[in-house]
Amino acid sequence: MRREPRAFRAAALLFGFAFLYAPIALLVIYSFNASRLVTVWGGFSVRWYGALLNDERIVESAWISLRVALVSAALATALGTCAAIALARFGRFRGRGLFAAMTMAPLVMPEVVAGLSLLLLFVALDVPRGFWTIVLAHASMTMCFVAVVVRERLEGVDRSIEEAAGDLGASPGQTLWRVTLPIALPSIVAGYVLAFTLSLDDVVIASFASGPGSTTLPMRIYSAVRLGVSPEINAVSTAMIVLVAICLGIYGLARAAPAGGRV
């Protein structure tokens, strides 16, 4: 096989990464810009991070986003794990194909459609929109991701391990609690972190499901940007990038954990 020159391969890699990450790098760099003008470099400073903490509306939105993400991810993890167990362990029950398709459909559902349909539902049921409607909306959006991750893990586990638990006297419930779930735990953690991340940076569905006093951070950023990009927005975005990067790191570690290994 012909080997491309080393320089060519390095350049191709650099170009690829630049294409993906240059905008983000620019945003991070400018978040440390001392100047108020977004596009003019005025020296290094962390003043905008300080300004963030004093901006009540940003802090409030960040707090809402964090709470929504924590709660909706928990809900999504519980439901998604149940769905994964049903799909991976209950055999060929009636309607299994339909159940599998409907569980996974939100993976490819346009977010605008999902958001609009949720809005219509909340209006029809006369549910006041706010924190809990965003939680529900996000849980319904992210549970399929949890289901995919957990199901993949369960299907990789030797079925005879659960049979052995039964053989040793564990009832089906004890087998689930003491054997199946502990073995699936890394994937459940991975699913939770994934759901948390997806919820944290969602703007479309949150816009449909939110009400007065429940503006999430991405919504806040989106509306602020329409009035012009400020260095403060760069700073808050950078903070989110860091948080999401940490989450993805945890997700990767949890996914890579050996079957039954410590999490």
Added chain:
Amino acid sequence: MDPSAPLVSVQNVVRSFGGVKALDGLSLDVFRGEFFALLGPSGCGKTTLMRAIAGFEAPDGGRVLLDGVDLGDTPPHKRPVNMVFQSYALFPHMSVERNIAFGLEREGLPRAEVAARVDEMLTLVQLGDERRRRPDQLSGGQKQRVALARALAKRPRLLLLDEPLAALDRKLREETQFELKRVQRRLGATFMLVTHDQDEAMTMADRIAVMRAGRVEQLGAGADVYNRPANRWVAGFVGEINLFEAAATADCAAGASCAFQLDVGLTTTPLHCGEAVAKGQRVAVAARPEHIALSRAAPDQPGPVGAVSDLAFRGDATLARIELPSGFVVRALLPNASVGGARFARGDRVALSLAAGAATVLTS
């Protein structure tokens, strides 16, 4: 309870998978303290039978009795039967001792009792030093011993072993065979082994059920199955054998002996007939390679003469393949210990003879 009554009684069990009968009205009894083996090729139903006894498969028909009690729909976790899985199926998130304690804790035994039995089992399988390790830190042989200890800790009335040695290398397999025998004798427990390996079955089991297509073809001690196969299929499956087409030279009652004329041109010494045969009736005479003797053929040698077509050195013996003029190939096992005995080379012309009375007459 009658101590001579069978511990496990399988009665007319039928189990089909999509029209294919994995178990076809199978019946057999296993007695207390016995090391019993189910031997057969893959797909013969031996694993299905074991899973039916453990409760993982519900038979379509027939009954499985344990100590005279119909196990019926009793779920696996309520059966006093334990199993060593082929993949060992250790709990990957638990240490060796937690694995062994798992079944005992499910019984709700007091802590001290659990600890004592775990220690006892660790000693039995010599894994005391590995008690805090996790399964992924153990070798294949150690995992196998943990699986055995975990199942035995429950003191099952019957221990099922599903191809327990299949994943071990040859040397370790032999060691483990004797190890299993030792444990079984020491505990006086009843073991039921599933295997496709006839050497394994013969080495370990007191009795062997040779299975094919969901039925038992022959049931008996290893030596009986080997020396007195019930039919052509068993003869061919268990060990190496030469099947000679032959005809009876006289009418012979069941249990009597008579000589047979082999198609290859040899008349046997009188052979025991399990069933009555009529003069001229076509039968097969089965002879193990070790019961075929070779001698250098004289130019005017009567009887079957062939050429040595191949010699396979096996250490303790050499397996020779002799091709007769008809194209029929006879296998003969020549012990290497016989110093000064005739040595043959490829292409040598040799005369065949059968050890007196050593062959088996098969009418089916």
